[in-house]
Amino acid sequence: xxxxxxxxxxxxxxxxxxxxxxxxxxxxxxxxxxxxxxxxxxxxxxxxxxxxxxxxxxxxxxxxxxxxxxxxxxxxxxxxxxxxxxxxxxxxxxxxxxxxxxxxxxxxxxxxxxxxxxxxxxxxxxxxxxxxxxxxxxxxxxxxxxxxxxxxxxxxxxxxxxxxxxxxxxxxxxxxxxxxxxxxxxxxxxxxxxxxxxxxxxx
Numbered sequence: 001x002x003x004x005x006x007x008x009x010x011x012x013x014x015x016x017x018x019x020x021x022x023x024x025x026x027x028x029x030x031x032x033x034x035x036x037x038x039x040x041x042x043x044x045x046x047x048x049x050x051x052x053x054x055x056x057x058x059x060x061x062x063x064x065x066x067x068x069x070x071x072x073x074x075x076x077x078x079x080x081x082x083x084x085x086x087x088x089x090x091x092x093x094x095x096x097x098x099x100x101x102x103x104x105x106x107x108x109x110x111x112x113x114x115x116x117x118x119x120x121x122x123x124x125x126x127x128x129x130x131x132x133x134x135x136x137x138x139x140x141x142x143x144x145x146x147x148x149x150x151x152x153x154x155x156x157x158x159x160x161x162x163x164x165x166x167x168x169x170x171x172x173x174x175x176x177x178x179x180x181x182x183x184x185x186x187x188x189x190x191x192x193x194x195x196x197x198x199x200x201x202x203x
Contacts, residue, residue, distance in 0.1 A: 003029065003042075007049035015056065019189025022050045026196060036075075036201035041099035043197050044068045047174070048101035062178040065148060068100020069156070070109060070120050071170035075203060095120060095170065102175070105144045118142035123153040124168045129187045133180040150181040154190040156198050169203060 006025040013021060029042045048067035051057045057064050073094040093111040111121045117140045123130045132138050132151045153173045157166040172194050176182060 006046055007053060009050055009053040013054070015183075015185045015189075018050075018054050019185065019192070022047060022189070023192050023196060025050075026193060030196070030200040034200070034202040036071075036203060037099065039197060039201050040069045040071075043172075043193065044099050044101050047193065051174075057176070057181075060177075062176065062181060064174055064176050064181070066100065066102030066105065066144070066173070066175035068102065068105065069098035069170055069172055070095035070124075071098040071156075072096075072124075072168070075169060093124075095124060098170065103144075106142055109142065119151050119153045120171050120173055123155050123171050127155050127157060127166065127168050129154045129191055131182055131184065131187050135175075144175075147177055148175040149179045150176045152182040152186055152190060154187070154194045156194050158198055158203060169198070172197070 006029055009018065009021065026043055026046055029046060030039050033039055044067050048064065051064040051067070056062065073096045095109040095111055097105055097107045109121050110117060111124055119130050119132055119135070119138060120142075122140075130151075130153050132153075135143070135148055135151050138151075151174065153171050155168045156170040156172060158169045159166045172190060174182065174186075174190070
């Protein structure tokens with residue numbers, strides 16, 4: 001089967017069945033591939049195009065307009081930023097833009113526990129999915145696209161053998177043009193997908 005066919009949605013699915021179908025198709029796409037860039041690219045494309053093919057999100061006023069990932073900068077092989085005032089000072093965590101589908105987005109989100117900025121940073125720090133019905137009412141919301149009205153952000157949680165608790169390594173972020181565009185069914189579906197993606201990659 002051509003890879004692009006993974007985004008085809010059977011007729012008559014309710015939302016629970018839709019997310020189960022996307023999860024199943026993503027499992028096939030990720031099988032045998034451990035590179036996180038490749039897997040996140042395919043995941044964002046599959047989710048985005050599947051949502052656009054699903055009747056509930058196919059209407060222009062309810063369309064999902066962005067789907068992608070932000071990843072903890074510590075995972076990137078890039079030089080650390082040095083503070084000119086104190087070179088030894090620990091640098092705050094940053095989320096860097098990863099693979100996505102949609103319009104150009106914010107490249108960098110600063111993260112400081114207790115002082116998070118925006119939905120992605122808060123979901124990352126709190127290590128829980130955030131469902132935002134109205135982004136304009138959310139404190140500190142970062143408006144990458146002024147047309148976005150609602151958002152759901154799911155953390156990517158990695159459990160290492162020598163650590164007691166899971167660590168957040170990034171987030172999966174979806175935006176919608178409608179107020180209240182997402183609900184708890186979407187949140188649960190995305191949490192299953194986020195776990196699948198994390199487990200399928202070498203970090």
